[in-house]
Amino acid sequence: MSSNSTTPPTGRTVAGTADIKRLLSAAFIGTALEWYDYFLYGTAAALVFNKLFFPSLDATTATIASFVTFAVGFAARPIGAAVFGHIGDRYGRKAALIITVVMMGVATG
Structure with missing residues (x-):
């Protein structure tokens, strides 16, 4: 308990x-870091992921596909x-x- 906390009669x-x-x-x-992460991922989805992960698609379709992966992750959060x-x-x-950390480790592995 903090030194500036008080305990009223209710306990x-x-x-x-x-x-x-x-x-x-x-x-x-925490919120600022989380939204900065979204900003970075969104920027990478627009500029890098379309060429890196979808090289066989034309530029427009590849960009849409990279934004769809971003949207799926965003929609899965709730x-x-x-x-x-x-x-x-x-x-x-x-x-x-513990469950979430193990799941992230398994997915990374």
């Missing part, structure tokens, strides 16, 4: 100003959030984290 801990600032900073940094939110609620956040 709940109330976050202090420093805790809220730390939370907001972490949320901002589905993954629902599935792993359920797993996190039922079995705990640690189990959900």
Whole structure:
């Protein structure tokens, strides 16, 4: 518990100003990094992936195909959030984290 947190008569801990600032900073940094990742992937999809992954297609079709792969990943996020939110609620956040890390490792391997 933080030194600037208080415990009201209800027994709940109330976050202090420093805790809220730390939370907001972490949320901002995480969101900024995530959207920067989307910016980089979208740029690469437009400029590189069409030539790298779809060389046998004409330029327009290859660009559309690379953007479709970007769209599939973007659309799959809410589905993954629902599935792993359920797993996190039922079995705990640690189990959900371990499952996602193992799945990423298997996919990378």
